[in-house]
Amino acid sequence: MSGRVLVGVKRVIDYAVKIRVKPDNTGVVTDGVKHSMNPFCEIAVEEAVKLKEKKLVKEVVAVSCGPQQSQETIRTALAMGADRGIHVEVSGNDYETLGPLQVSKIMAALAKKEDAQIIILGKQAIDDDCNQTGQMTAALLDWPQGTFASEVTLDGDKIKVVREIDGGLETIKINTPAVLTADLRLNTPRYATLPNIMKAKKKKIANVKPADLGVNLTSKLEVLRVEDPPQRQAGMKVETVEDLVGKLKELGKV
Amino acid sequence: MNAYVMLGVFQTSQKLRTSLRLLSRAGLPPVDLQVQLLLRGRSPLSATFSRKLHLGPDGPASSPAAAPRRLPFSRVTVEDLTFFRKTLPGRAITDPDLVQSSNEDWLKSVRGSSEVLLRPQTTQEVSQILSYCHSRNLAVNPQGGNTGLVGGSVPVYDEIILSTSLMNSILSFDKISGILTCQAGCVLENLSLYLEERDYIMPLDLGAKGSCQIGGNVATNAGGLRLLRYGSLHGTVLGLEVVLADGQVLDCLSTLRKDNTGYDLKQLFIGSEGTLGVITAVSILCPRKPKSVNVVFLGCETFDQLLKTFQLCKGMLGEILSAFEFLDSECMRLLNTHLKLANPISDCPFYIVIETSGSDSDHDSQKLHNFLEEAMTSLLVTDGTVATEESKIKTLWSMRERVTEALTHDGFTYKYDISLPVERIYQLVTDMREHLGKRARSVVGYGHVGDGNLHLNVTSPAKDPALLASIEPFIYEWTAKFQGSISAEHGLGLKKRNYIYYSKSRPAVAVMGKMKTLLDPKGILNPYKTLPDDLK
Numbered sequence: 017m018s019g020r021v022l023v024g025v026k027r028v029i030d031y032a033v034k035i036r037v038k039p040d041n042t043g044v045v046t047d048g049v050k051h052s053m054n055p056f057c058e059i060a061v062e063e064a065v066k067l068k069e070k071k072l073v074k075e076v077v078a079v080s081c082g083p084q085q086s087q088e089t090i091r092t093a094l095a096m097g098a099d100r101g102i103h104v105e106v107s108g109n110d111y112e113t114l115g116p117l118q119v120s121k122i123m124a125a126l127a128k129k130e131d132a133q134i135i136i137l138g139k140q141a142i143d144d145d146c147n148q149t150g151q152m153t154a155a156l157l158d159w160p161q162g163t164f165a166s167e168v169t170l171d172g173d174k175i176k177v178v179r180e181i182d183g184g185l186e187t188i189k190i191n192t193p194a195v196l197t198a199d200l201r202l203n204t205p206r207y208a209t210l211p212n213i214m215k216a217k218k219k220k221i222a223n224v225k226p227a228d229l230g231v232n233l234t235s236k237l238e239v240l241r242v243e244d245p246p247q248r249q250a251g252m253k254v255e256t257v258e259d260l261v262g263k264l265k266e267l268g269k270v
Numbered sequence: 271m272n273a274y275v276m277l278g279v280f281q282t283s284q285k286l287r288t289s290l291r292l293l294s295r296a297g298l299p300p301v302d303l304q305v306q307l308l309l310r311g312r313s314p315l316s317a318t319f320s321r322k323l324h325l326g327p328d329g330p331a332s333s334p335a336a337a338p339r340r341l342p343f344s345r346v347t348v349e350d351l352t353f354f355r356k357t358l359p360g361r362a363i364t365d366p367d368l369v370q371s372s373n374e375d376w377l378k379s380v381r382g383s384s385e386v387l388l389r390p391q392t393t394q395e396v397s398q399i400l401s402y403c404h405s406r407n408l409a410v411n412p413q414g415g416n417t418g419l420v421g422g423s424v425p426v427y428d429e430i431i432l433s434t435s436l437m438n439s440i441l442s443f444d445k446i447s448g449i450l451t452c453q454a455g456c457v458l459e460n461l462s463l464y465l466e467e468r469d470y471i472m473p474l475d476l477g478a479k480g481s482c483q484i485g486g487n488v489a490t491n492a493g494g495l496r497l498l499r500y501g502s503l504h505g506t507v508l509g510l511e512v513v514l515a516d517g518q519v520l521d522c523l524s525t526l527r528k529d530n531t532g533y534d535l536k537q538l539f540i541g542s543e544g545t546l547g548v549i550t551a552v553s554i555l556c557p558r559k560p561k562s563v564n565v566v567f568l569g570c571e572t573f574d575q576l577l578k579t580f581q582l583c584k585g586m587l588g589e590i591l592s593a594f595e596f597l598d599s600e601c602m603r604l605l606n607t608h609l610k611l612a613n614p615i616s617d618c619p620f621y622i623v624i625e626t627s628g629s630d631s632d633h634d635s636q637k638l639h640n641f642l643e644e645a646m647t648s649l650l651v652t653d654g655t656v657a658t659e660e661s662k663i664k665t666l667w668s669m670r671e672r673v674t675e676a677l678t679h680d681g682f683t684y685k686y687d688i689s690l691p692v693e694r695i696y697q698l699v700t701d702m703r704e705h706l707g708k709r710a711r712s713v714v715g716y717g718h719v720g721d722g723n724l725h726l727n728v729t730s731p732a733k734d735p736a737l738l739a740s741i742e743p744f745i746y747e748w749t750a751k752f753q754g755s756i757s758a759e760h761g762l763g764l765k766k767r768n769y770i771y772y773s774k775s776r777p778a779v780a781v782m783g784k785m786k787t788l789l790d791p792k793g794i795l796n797p798y799k800t801l802p803d804d805l806k
Contacts, residue, residue, distance in 0.1 A: 032660035052659035207614040207655040207662075210568075210646055255360040 019074030021064045022132040023098065024123055025057040027082055027089040028143045037244050043112075044242060053089045056138025058096075058205040059198040063168060064136050065097035066203065072170045073134065075099050079126060081119055083107040087221055094216035095208035101221035102126065106233065110226075113235035115144070118226075120152035125229035127157060132193065134175070139164055139197040150197035160190035164199040334768035335742075338803045340427045343409040343794065346386055350406065354388055357398050361389040361436065372431050375424050376417050376478075377683070380764060382425030384411065391436045393511060393519060393550040399432065400548065401517025409794050412544040414486025415457065417478040419685055422543050422763025423486070426798045432548065434485050440464060441551065449508060449525045451553040454485025470556045473500035477671040485549040491541030493759035495671075498720040499592040499627065500557055503540055510536040511551035515790035525553050538785065543761050544796040546789045560592070560627035562634045565663045566642070568654035569618030573696040576620050579650045580692075580720065583624060586641040590634050593625035594720030598699070601673045601714045608679035609672055614665075615653040622719075623670045631658075673716050673725075681711050681729040684738065686745055688724045689755035695724045698748055702726060705744060709737050723758040746772045761800070768802045779805065 029035065029044070030052040036045045053061075064076040078093035080086040081104040090101035104122055106114055127135055140147035154161035162168070162177030166185065169176040179186045180199045208216070226233050254260045264270040354362035363369060364386055374381040390396045403410050409429040416423045425431060434455035441451040448470050452461065459479040462472050474487065476494035486492075488510065491503050500506060509524035522536050539547050570576045580594060599619050605611040615621075628634040638656070645651040657663045677683045690698065699715035706713060710728045717725040726745070730737050746756050750772040757766050757773075770779055783805040786793070 030660045032664060050660050052661065204612070207567075209615060210642055210651070210654040210656070213656060214643065214646070 018131045018133050019072075020130060020132050020134075021067060021073045021076050022123065022127055022130060022135045023057070023060050023064045023076060023078050023093065024119070024135070024137040024149070025061060025078050025080050025089050025093050026054040026138070026141050027051050027080060027086045028054045028141055031055060031142055037242055041241050041243060043239065051085065051089075053092050054138050054141045054143075056140060056142075056198055056200070057089075057093075058138075059200070059202050060136040060138050060196075061093045061096050061098060062203045062205040063165075063196075063198055064134075065206075067134075067168075067170065068097065068099075077102060077130060077132075079104065079123065081106050081114060081122055081226075083111055090221050091216055092208065094219045094221075095213045096206060097212065098219075100219055102130075102224055103221050104224050104226060104229075106226060110233045113237070114233065115235055115237060116146045116148035116152055118231070118233050118235065120149050120156055121231045122226060122229060123149070123153045124156040125231055126224075127153075127193070129229065134192060135159075135195045137195070137197050139199050147197075150195050154195040157193070157195070159194050161195045161197070162188060162190055163197040165196050166199050166201040168196060168202065335765045337426045337764065338798055341409070341793070341797055343429075343797070344407045345428065346408065346430065350402075350408065351386070353402055354386065354399070357402075358388055358390055358395060361391070363387040363389065369431070372413060372416065372433065373424055375419075375421055376481075377419060377678075377685075380421040380424060380426075382411070382427060382429065384425040384428050384431050387431045387433060389433045389436045393437075393513060396432070396437075396513045396548055396550050397517045397519050399517075400513050400515060403430065403794055404516045404792060407792055407794065409797050410548075411796055412485075412489070412548045414455065414483035414489070415478065415481040417482045418486070418490060418763060419687070419760045420757070420763030420765045422490070422761055422796070422799045426764060429797065434483055434548075434550070437485075437550065438483075443468065443470075444525070447525075447527075448556040448558065449553055450556050451509075451523065451525060451551065452484060453551050454488075454549045455483050458482050458484060458487060465556055466559055469559050471559045473506040473555065473557055474503065477674055484552050484554070488540055488549055488552055489542060489544050490761045491759070493718065493721065493723065495593050495595065495625075495718070497718065498594055503554075504537060506555050507536060507540055507552060508555055509553040510539055510549055512536075512539050512547035512549050514547045515792065515795050519550075520547065523551055523553055527555070538789075541761070543763060543800045545786060545800045546795065548795070558629075560629065562626075562628050562631035563592075563658075563663060564626045564634060564638050565657045565666045566622075566624040566626075566638070566654060567614050567657075567666045567669065568622040568624065568645070568651045569615050570620040570622065570650065571618065571652055573620060575650045576622060576719070577692065579622060579645055582645060582648075582650065583641065586644065587624075587626055587637055590626040590628040590637060591624070591720075592627040593623065595623040595670045595717065596719040597621050597623075597670055597673055597716035598696075598714060600712055601676070601716045602669075604676040604680055604712065604714065605669060605672065608676045611669060611672065614655050614669065618652055621669070623666065625667075670716070673714070677712075677714070677727050677729060681731045682733045684728040684730075684741055685760075686724075686726040686728075686741075686756075687717075687758050687760040688726060688745070688749050689722055689758035690724060690749065690752055691754070692719065692722045694752050694754075695719060695722065698724060698745070699726055701748065702728070702741070702745065706737070706740055709734075709740060721758075743769075743772075749773075763799055767798075767800055768804075770802050 030050040033050050038045055067073045068076050076098040078090050078098040078101045080090050087103050090103055094101055137150045150163055151161060164180045165177050166180045167178035173192050174189050175192060175194055176189050254263060369387045372387050373384055388399060411425045411429040411431050413423050413431050413433045437453035437455035439453050443450050465471055474492060474494045475496045476492060488503055488507055509522050511523040512520045514520055539549060576596060583591060602613055626634055626638055657666050696715060703713045710730055712729045714727050715724055717723050728741055746769050749756050755773045756769050762770060782801060786801060
């Protein structure tokens with residue numbers, strides 16, 4: 017067993033930023049907008065680093081698919097404790113159409129190439145909310161999956177996963193190698209401390225192209241239109257009860 | 271016999287009104303309710319009379335922070351109410367439940383007994399109200415967001431509350447010069463959001479931004495977290511529109527950067543705490559929104575190292591430095607305990623929050639990286655973390671911004687806001703801890719160390735006159751010894767008015783008195799505040 021964990025980290029628009037739809041309705045504005053690591057990916061990195069600190073795994077490799085700026089996201093993972101990074105270069109139109117199917121093909125190819133024992137991903141990305149990449153990756157590799165994990169325990173060559181489901185919590189035991197996806201309550205990601213931020217600058221990030229992994233990026237999906245949700249109507253404030261009754265009558269509600 | 275009836279005020283005004291009714295039925299003459307520093311809802315209804323707090327042996331007048339006797343202003347009559355209702359239809363409020371919250375300050379430490387809350391929407395209405403009150407000799411308490419910390423924003427007795435809350439329109443914004451003109455009742459956070467959409471920011475920022483109004487900020491010359499970079503309101507305010515005590519509208523609402531034509535009157539009103547005129551509109555110069563903001567949270571072993579870090583910071587970060595704040599380990603303990611905010615780094619005696627703002631993220635990251643490397647290798651800093659993402663920046667800032675909130679959960683808080691030579695700042699905190707010993711629950715220090723401004727807070731389980739007597743005048747004498755200010759940015763309000771002599775000379779205060787008499791001869795604007803009692 018290699019003791020190697022692959023963690024996928026996605027660069028998304030920071031969750032505190034106000035999203036704007038492009039005037040031509042083909043997507044959202046990303047130029048000049050603050051991006052950061054997907055919060056669920058942070059939780060995935062934290063879990064991987066915790067496993068390494070407990071000496072249950074030997075190496076944590078952070079992977080990101082995207083343009084040049086994805087390297088910043090990998091650096092953040094390195095600052096949190098990942099050992100090295102792999103940047104899968106995807107840009108231009110390929111990046112616009114990059115979705116869970118393409119990413120899962122890339123993750124599966126990398127898992128074989130790097131001889132990974134565990135893949136940990138965030139349960140979903142906050143920009144597309146797909147919640148598919150983990151499941152697709154497991155299917156492509158024919159590996160078991162522990163999704164929506166709120167607790168992960170390594171037990172020999174098996175993993176015990178407590179999953180958050182609608183009815184409550186479900187506990188399962190799966191074989192390794194396996195794919196896990198992190199849910200909100202799995203852990204609280206650490207702040208990258210200064211000494212680690214400094215160290216991270218020296219850690220290696222390898223550059224890989226999807227073609228090198230034998231992955232075809234063509235998408236079968238086409239985005240037709242992106243729109244704002246309907247505007248909420250402003251409420252009305254009135255000064256007295258008489259005004260309130262009057263307005264209600266006016267609107268035909270009373 | 272003039273009955274100075276002390277009432278312990280309880281959790282709801284309901285009980286206050288019941289007590290009042292009980293008293294009046296008991297046949298006592300109309301009572302002047304003294305402003306009391308209140309017990310925080312712990313007294314049972316049976317303890318009708320509060321402990322006499324802040325009182326010396328001679329009665330209420332001898333304690334510097336307690337309210338003076340009510341001055342002989344007129345009382346509100348039915349005719350007055352008719353006038354107000356006619357001038358402000360639907361916006362002259364007398365319902366006690368609605369007036370109640372405007373009678374009490376944010377800290378719940380002082381409460382007045384005003385029965386009238388007026389909410390004008392235009393300068394003209396403010397002018398009409400003041401003109402009327404001036405002729406009737408009615409006292410007026412201008413009120414913005416009511417977030418002040420020295421009891422200056424609420425009535426002491428039955429002064430009419432003049433709220434600017436409905437005067438919240440933005441009048442104009444010049445995208446080229448960055449000059450914003452707006453009414454005084456605009457909430458600071460709303461102005462920030464408006465400007466951010468247009469690629470600008472307000473030149474000031476404070477923890478109370480969600481509630482405080484720009485008129486109040488100007489009236490108190492608010493400082494805040496960005497003063498280090500953008501300067502004080504005395505520099506960034508370009509013009510004011512003020513209504514004087516007699517109702518005359520003084521239009522100094524210029525939007526010019528430079529205008530040396532005569533005395534600069536607006537400077538008088540900035541920081542006048544509503545005692546020289548009511549600010550109704552402000553024009554202010556706003557800086558461009560920085561493209562790149564970084565926040566660093568650092569830990570230091572000693573205050574001396576913190577100061578050296580500050581010098582290093584100024585040298586290496588220089589023009590991109592936009593904030594330098596500190597908090598001590600006691601503050602961190604309160605944040606952990608009461609707000610469940612985890613320490614982003616390891617436990618250290620002192621913490622620093624540094625913010626950089628610039629126009630080029632690569633340039634700023636490089637400078638920041640160099641500074642951090644130097645700070646770490648020279649061991650000035652033992653731990654730290656950096657945030658570039660909006661969400662993380664907010665979290666790191668909340669470690670500093672929410673200390674005030676954490677303190678409110680620790681018990682009754684005595685708040686002090688002191689300016690000192692930077693090297694002396696923490697010595698006051700250690701001296702105070704030693705001086706108070708076990709009598710205080712917590713003694714914390716935090717604040718705008720970059721501006722030489724310390725916020726020293728002491729908490730106790732409940733209001734404790736003996737504790738207060740230990741803190742004051744010790745803290746003011748200590749401050750005066752080093753030529754510091756006993757109120758760096760909070761102002762004097764009600765609570766600190768009589769301490770002015772610790773930081774200003776008698777001749778200076780005498781001139782202030784003359785200005786007050788000139789602009790408000792009847793003294794109807796925010797009486798009992800800012801200027802000391804012995805000026806009358």
